[in-house]
Amino acid sequence: GAGVSQSPRYKVTKRGQDVALRCDPISGHVSLYWYRQALGQGPEFLTYFNYEAQQDKSGLPNDRFSAERPEGSISTLTIQRTEQRDSAMYRCASSRDHTDTQYFGPGTRLTVL
Amino acid sequence: AQKVTQAQTEISVVEKEDVTLDCVYETRDTTYYLFWYKQPPSGELVFLIRRNSFDEQNEISGRYSWNFQKSTSSFNFTITASQVVDSAVYFCALSGSGGSNYKLTFGKGTLLTVNP
Numbered sequence: 001g002a003g004v005s006q007s008p009r010y011k012v013t014k015r016g017q018d019v020a021l022r023c024d025p026i027s028g029h030v031s032l033y034w035y036r037q038a039l040g041q042g043p044e045f046l047t048y049f050n051y052e053a054q055q056d057k058s059g060l061p062n063d064r065f066s067a068e069r070p071e072g073s074i075s076t077l078t079i080q081r082t083e084q085r086d087s088a089m090y091r092c093a094s095s096r097d098h099t100d101t102q103y104f105g106p107g108t109r110l111t112v113l
Numbered sequence: 114a115q116k117v118t119q120a121q122t123e124i125s126v127v128e129k130e131d132v133t134l135d136c137v138y139e140t141r142d143t144t145y146y147l148f149w150y151k152q153p154p155s156g157e158l159v160f161l162i163r164r165n166s167f168d169e170q171n172e173i174s175g176r177y178s179w180n181f182q183k184s185t186s187s188f189n190f191t192i193t194a195s196q197v198v199d200s201a202v203y204f205c206a207l208s209g210s211g212g213s214n215y216k217l218t219f220g221k222g223t224l225l226t227v228n229p
Contacts, residue, residue, distance in 0.1 A: 031215065042117075042204050042219025043158070056213065091158060098215040104150070104158035 002026065004105035006092050012111045013082055021077045021108045025094030032075050033102060034067055037089040043104075049075060050098060082112045115140045117207050119220035126195055127228050134190045134223045136205030142166075144210040147181065147188040148217065152202040164188065195227045 005024045013019050025032050030051050035043035046059040051072040060066070064082075069075040079086055089109050093102040116139040126132045138147065149161040162172065164181050172179045176193045192199055202222040208214055 033215065033217075035217075040221070042206070042221055043217070044219070045216045048215055056215075059216075089156070095215075101148075101160055101163050102215075102217060103160055106157045109156075 004092055004094050004103055006090075006105040006108050008108060009106060010109045010111075012113065014113050015083060017082055018078065018080045019082055019110065021079075021090050021092075021110070023075045023077070023092030023094075023105060025073065025075070025092070026103060029094035029096055029103075030072070031095045031098045031100070031102075032069055033093045033095075034075070034077050035091045035093065035104075037091055037107070039088075043089075043091050046077070048098070055098075079110075082110075084112050086110060087112045115142075115145075115207050115209055115218040117205050117218055117220035119203075119205055119223050121223045122221070123224045123226070125226045125228065128197060129194050130227075131191060131193050132195050132225065132227075134192075134203050134205075134225065136188045136190065136220060138186050138188065138205070138207045140207060140209055142209035142211065146208045148206040148208070149179070149188075149190050150204045150206060150219075152204065152222070154201070158204070161190075192225075195225075197227050197229055200225060200227045 007022045032049040034046040037043040048056040049069040064080045067077045089107045091107045093104045095102045118137045145166045147164045151159045178191045180189045204222045206217045206219045
């Protein structure tokens with residue numbers, strides 16, 4: 001079956017612009033996660049959804065970051081007024097439930113100029 | 114707080130050599146899961162294995178094997194007869210129990226280069 005997909009794969013934007021990153025989880029997976037991975041580092045947790053409910057947003061760095069999953073499937077991570085320090089790989093993962101293995105998408109490489 | 118340490122930043126071997134990637138973890142949870150993921154040059158993050166803290170049996174899958182030792186809080190990964198296609202960054206990760214058991218804590222990764 002299809003894995004987790006993310007779009008766009010690459011995004012270059014100018015400082016101050018808003019960006020929206022999309023994640024399409026594996027069909028039937030109720031749990032969805034966003035992670036951020038800086039160069040040379042492992043992924044770091046941002047937020048977690050169970051169905052459409054955002055259960056944990058403790059990893060979002062500040063209020064410029066938000067995420068939604070309105071119908072319990074596709075999720076969007078939005079970064080407002082981007083800054084250069086937001087440049088990173090943004091990874092989405094999904095799992096059958098919150099206790100199961102997380103499978104990751106290919107990531108979106110965000111570059112803020 | 115949970116922590117995963119991968120002390121080896123980079124390893125370079127010649128094809129057909131065996132190589133072991135080290136992973137040491139810290140957690141106060143009595144129940145937890147350990148993982149290995151592979152990030153090839155193409156950039157995706159590929160799941161390799163998940164191990165429950167109650168299961169200390171070593172596991173072998175083809176050329177891959179994993180050694181889990183609770184006494185030393187280690188979950189090491191060995192590739193036997195390495196191949197060029199094994200070149201990648203390998204991440205060890207940990208998830209705990211309780212309310213935040215879904216959060217994966219990753220190490221910084223080990224870059225493995227297998228030369229022909």
